[in-house]
Amino acid sequence: MATIYNQADKNVRLTWVYITGFLVFVIGIGYVFAGAMNNSAILYIAVIFSIVMSFGSYWWSDKLVLAMSSAKEIDHENNREIYHLVENLCITAGLPVPKIYIINDSSPNAFATGRDAEHGVICLTTGIIEKLEKAELEGVIAHELSHIGNRDILLSTVIVVMVGFVTLMADWFRNWAFWGGGRRERDNDGEGQLRLVLMILAIVLSILAPIAALLMQLAISRKREFLADADGALLTRYPEGLARALEKISADPKPLSEANRATAHLFIANPFKGKKVSSLFQTHPPIEDRVAALRGMEIS
Numbered sequence: 261m262a263t264i265y266n267q268a269d270k271n272v273r274l275t276w277v278y279i280t281g282f283l284v285f286v287i288g289i290g291y292v293f294a295g296a297m298n299n300s301a302i303l304y305i306a307v308i309f310s311i312v313m314s315f316g317s318y319w320w321s322d323k324l325v326l327a328m329s330s331a332k333e334i335d336h337e338n339n340r341e342i343y344h345l346v347e348n349l350c351i352t353a354g355l356p357v358p359k360i361y362i363i364n365d366s367s368p369n370a371f372a373t374g375r376d377a378e379h380g381v382i383c384l385t386t387g388i389i390e391k392l393e394k395a396e397l398e399g400v401i402a403h404e405l406s407h408i409g410n411r412d413i414l415l416s417t418v419i420v421v422m423v424g425f426v427t428l429m430a431d432w433f434r435n436w437a438f439w440g441g442g443r444r445e446r447d448n449d450g451e452g453q454l455r456l457v458l459m460i461l462a463i464v465l466s467i468l469a470p471i472a473a474l475l476m477q478l479a480i481s482r483k484r485e486f487l488a489d490a491d492g493a494l495l496t497r498y499p500e501g502l503a504r505a506l507e508k509i510s511a512d513p514k515p516l517s518e519a520n521r522a523t524a525h526l527f528i529a530n531p532f533k534g535k536k537v538s539s540l541f542q543t544h545p546p547i548e549d550r551v552a553a554l555r556g557m558e559i560s
Contacts, residue, residue, distance in 0.1 A: 282310065283307075283310050283311065285426075285469075286306050286307070286309075286310035286425070286426070286429070287303070287306065287307055287310065289306065289426070289429060289465055289469060290302055290303040290305070290306025290307060290310075290429075291303055292461050292462045292465060293306070293429070293433050293462050293465075294306075295462075296433075296459040296461070296462040297433075297462075306429065309425065310425065313425045318375055319375070321373070321375075322373040322374045322375065322379065322381055322413075325371075325373045325523055325526065326361060326373065326381065326383065328518075328520065328523055329361075329363055329371075329383065329518045329519070329523060330363060330364070330518050331361035331362065331363050331383050331518075332361060332362055332363075332364070333359055333360065333361050333362075334360050334361070334362055335360075339360070339362075342360060342384070342389065343357075343360060345394075345397065345398055345401055346358070346360055346382060346401055346405075349398065349401055349402050349405055349495055349496070350405065352495055353402075353405050353406075353409055353495055355377050355380070355405060355408060355409055356377055356378055356380070358372070358374065358377075358380035358381050358382050358405075358408060359374075359380070359381045359382075360381075360382050360383075360384070361381060361382070361383040361384075362383070362384055362385070362386060362389075363383060363384070363385045363386070363516075363518055364385075364386050365385045365386060365387055365516055365517055365518055366385070366386065366387040366390075366514055367385060367387045367512060367514040367515060367516040367517070367531065367533075368385060368387040368388035368391050368392065368508065368509045368512050369385050369387070369388055369509060369516050369519075369527045369528060369529060369531050370382070370383060370384045370385065370388055370400050370401075370403075370404055370527065370528045371383050371404065371523075371526040371527045371528065372404040372405070372407040372408050372412075372413050372526070373413050373526065374408065374413055375413075376411060377408055377409060377411075380408040380413070382401065382404045382405070382408075384400075384401075385516065387512070387514070388400065388509070391508060391512070392505055392508060393504075395496075395498060395500075395501035395504075396501050396502070396504050396505035396508065397505070398496050398498075398501055399492055399493070399496055399498065399499075399501035399502030399503075399504075399505045400492075400502065400505050400528060402491075402492035402493070402495040402496045402502070403488045403489060403491075403492035403502060403528055404488075404492075404528065405492070405495065406487070406488040406491035406492045406495065407484070407488050409491070410484070410487065410488065410491065412484040412487075412488065413526075426469050429466075429469075430465070430466040430467070430469055431466075433462060433463075433466045434463075434466050434467075482544060482545045485528075485544055485545055485550065486545060486550065486553060489502060489506075489550050489553065489554055490553070490554075490557065493554055493557055493559065494559070497559050498559075499554040499555065499557045499559065500554070500555070502554055503550075503551045503554040503555055506528075506529060506547050506550055506551055506554075507547065507551060509528065509529045509547075510529055510547040512533070513533055514533065515531060515532050515533040516531035516532075519531035519532065525544070527544075529544060529547065530544050
């Protein structure tokens with residue numbers, strides 16, 4: 261069974277696989293766009309930006325996510341109860357105590373970020389602290405610590421940056437094509453046919469590539485949530501606490517004002533309330549499925 265103790269190495273490997281695949285993917289898109297636009301500089305720009313974005317996402321994505329969420333750091337002195345909850349669970353999990361941040365929002369939710377356990381961050385809303393009982397809040401914190409221990413947060417935040425970059429490239433090309441960038445002087449027959457093929461391929465890629473990248477991001481996010489639920493329950497030895505917490509978070513009608521589409525999948529539950537979307541585009545598994553899985557666990 262996959263647990264917090266054997267998933268970290270796998271996720272690190274997956275992260276580098278995705279980064280490598282992303283570089284190859286972007287270079288391929290850059291080649292097609294450069295051919296369609298008859299400008300080799302586009303390929304060089306795509307390569308340079310993909311490298312910068314890939315490694316920048318590894319080192320700085322956590323800071324970007326915290327800034328986007330308007331989160332503020334707390335310490336032991338100004339919130340001892342929360343700090344002790346996190347500290348006790350970290351001792352059980354064998355993890356260093358992460359930095360703890362608070363979002364001033366009455367909507368109950370939480371997320372974790374950071375590239376590894378030594379740079380981990382747990383972020384809680386004021387709403388989740390006020391509305392959950394101690395056992396429920398422990399379940400939520402254990403879930404987020406499992407993300408840190410499994411290094412899900414590294415994988416998730418790197419993919420966020422990659423998806424954003426692919427989308428920007430596609431938008432840029434479509435704008436260029438819309439404003440007449442594809443209408444140039446005629447080439448000879450061979451070159452003209454090749455450019456036409458590349459132009460058609462580039463248009464198709466500009467539409468499908470962001471969708472494919474987004475679906476990959478969401479599929480990974482949904483799988484990680486089930487594993488973090490299970491590992492969080494193993495940490496607290498009390499699956500019912502997290503199950504009740506998920507039900508309360510889901511039942512709360514207030515959306516999280518600081519959330520956006522780029523960060524939504526990081527939260528323990530969908531921060532957007534009352535919006536029906538296709539299951540293919542959901543950032544999280546259905547709460548009912550997660551609760552059923554937790555209540556079906558046998559903790560010996």
